[in-house]
Amino acid sequence: MEIGISTFVETTPDVRTGEVVSHAQRLREVVEEIVLADQVGLDVFGVGEHHREDFAASSPAVVLAAAAAQTKRIRLTSAVTVLSSADPVRVFQDFATLDGISNGRAEIMAGRGSFIESFPLFGYDLQDYDELFEEKLELLLQLQKSEYVTWSGKHRPAINNRGVYPRPVQDPLPIWIGSGGNSQSVVRAGLLGLPLVLAIIGGRPVQFASLVKLYQRAAAQAGHDLSKLPVASHSHGFIAEDDETAAEKFFPPTQQVMNVLGRERGWGHYDRAAFDAARSFEGALYVGNPETVAQKIIHLRKNVGVTRFMLHVPVGSMPHADVMRAIELLGKEVAPIVREEVAKWEAEQ
Numbered sequence: 001m002e003i004g005i006s007t008f009v010e011t012t013p014d015v016r017t018g019e020v021v022s023h024a025q026r027l028r029e030v031v032e033e034i035v036l037a038d039q040v041g042l043d044v045f046g047v048g049e050h051h052r053e054d055f056a057a058s059s060p061a062v063v064l065a066a067a068a069a070q071t072k073r074i075r076l077t078s079a080v081t082v083l084s085s086a087d088p089v090r091v092f093q094d095f096a097t098l099d100g101i102s103n104g105r106a107e108i109m110a111g112r113g114s115f116i117e118s119f120p121l122f123g124y125d126l127q128d129y130d131e132l133f134e135e136k137l138e139l140l141l142q143l144q145k146s147e148y149v150t151w152s153g154k155h156r157p158a159i160n161n162r163g164v165y166p167r168p169v170q171d172p173l174p175i176w177i178g179s180g181g182n183s184q185s186v187v188r189a190g191l192l193g194l195p196l197v198l199a200i201i202g203g204r205p206v207q208f209a210s211l212v213k214l215y216q217r218a219a220a221q222a223g224h225d226l227s228k229l230p231v232a233s234h235s236h237g238f239i240a241e242d243d244e245t246a247a248e249k250f251f252p253p254t255q256q257v258m259n260v261l262g263r264e265r266g267w268g269h270y271d272r273a274a275f276d277a278a279r280s281f282e283g284a285l286y287v288g289n290p291e292t293v294a295q296k297i298i299h300l301r302k303n304v305g306v307t308r309f310m311l312h313v314p315v316g317s318m319p320h321a322d323v324m325r326a327i328e329l330l331g332k333e334v335a336p337i338v339r340e341e342v343a344k345w346e347a348e349q
Contacts, residue, residue: 001301001342002308003335004044005037005327006079006234009057012260012317015252021317023056027063029320030056034067036324038074040331046079046109046234046310051117054260061094068102076102079234079310080111080178080197084132085118087156088140089164096168104169109197110137111178112185128155137177141192144172176232179211186211190218190229197232198306204282205235205300212305232308233300236315237286239293239329240322246287251275253316286311290333297338302345309338 011026013019021029034045045067047060057063064076076098081091091108099106112133119126135153142149143164152158177189178197189196196215200208212231219229236254240246251272258270278285286293297309313326 001297001338002043002230002232003297003330003338004042004046004074004308004310005033005330006046006048006310006312007033007057007314008048008050008055008312009063010054010257010314010317011056012054012253012257014317015256026056029323030063031067031070032320033323033327034064034074034076035070036327037331038067038071040328041335042074042327042331044075044077044107044308044310046077048079049082049113049118050115051121052115059094061098064106065098065101068098068105071102071105073105075105075107077107077176078109080109080113082113082115082118083110083136083140084112084129085122085124086136088136088143089159092140092143092164092173093166096166096173099168099170099173100166106168106170107174107176108140109176109178110140114180114199124155131155137192140175144175178234181208181211183211183214186215187218190215190220190224191222193219193222193224193229195230195232197234197308197310200233200235200284200300201312202278202284205233205284206282206303208233209304216305230307231305232310233304233306234310234312235284235286236313237293237311238313238318238322239286239288239290239311239326239334241289241329243288243292246289247276247279249318249322250287250315253314253318255316257316290329291337293330294334294337294341297334298341298345301338301342 009026009030037045047057047063049060051058060078095106095108132155135155139151148161148163149159150161176195176197179185180199198208216226238246238250255270279287286296300306314323
């Protein structure tokens with residue numbers, strides 16, 4: 001069971017003061033967070049790509065490369081790369097470069113993206129949303145498999161037997177598929193034999209078990225080895241010394257972000273009752289003390305089949321010291337509990 005962190009490098013206003021940290025400061029803080037995650041023994045750190053004012057990381061590979069030179073063991077991944085509006089050749093080159101700097105610790109999580117700002121920014125039509133992803137994923141997988149590529153498609157100029165460099169340390173460079181829970185996307189990942197990342201940020205996580213089974217059935221039917229196909233989750237949460245402290249620190253910035261996004265997308269108002277329901281044992285928020293969070297992750301592993309858990313923290317802007325403390329508690333206290341319990345459970349299966 002792998003345990004890690006994901007972030008969108010938020011730069012939203014501080015709920016108490018209204019102040020907004022600069023993109024530059026927040027980027028430097030995230031590098032410190034990745035270095036700490038490595039030091040406390042976490043397995044993976046993911047940085048999501050966005051192209052709007054309230055998120056600072058439009059280029060995850062650059063952020064991860066800054067941390068790669070200061071870390072030794074932790075795996076470094078996008079979470080996600082918005083492949084539909086990117087050039088797959090450049091994506092592959094960026095992460096192959098990261099793989100070289102980190103000596104074989106880079107990964108790509110490819111997704112269609114739940115935010116759409118990158119499409120007009122890079123000149124793409126949202127009417128081509130699905131077609132863009134399928135075509136660009138096809139090219140990215142060719143780049144993963146071969147140094148020289150011949151390819152043609154509708155949305156990018158053709159490539160005629162061109163070499164793409166640098167080549168990664170890992171062969172192949174890992175490419176995961178990120179999904180918000182769409183059955184079509186999990187089947188695609190299964191048929192292609194690619195690892196799957198599920199954004200489990202609402203409802204009851206156990207409901208995602210059916211999607212994991214669907215993914216595994218598709219992979220098995222396509223002849224892929226299920227033992228080589230991990231399933232990850234990306235879930236919001238926060239850890240402090242006790243449950244109430246964790247909730248009191250995490251709720252205000254989470255509420256602020258959820259209501260801003262809610263106004264953009266037509267969601268209902270996010271209130272404390274919804275938050276408290278989500279941090280119950282069966283809910284999708286992993287908020288509490290180390291024991292509380294550990295038991296929820298173990299429950300997810302046993303009942304959904306997730307083999308990598310990524311705690312998304314913060315949601316909204318939180319003091320850097322609080323985020324660092326949550327990372328420390330995840331690595332030093334939560335992860336050992338989860339690994340020990342999961343190892344015992346797997347030995348009994």
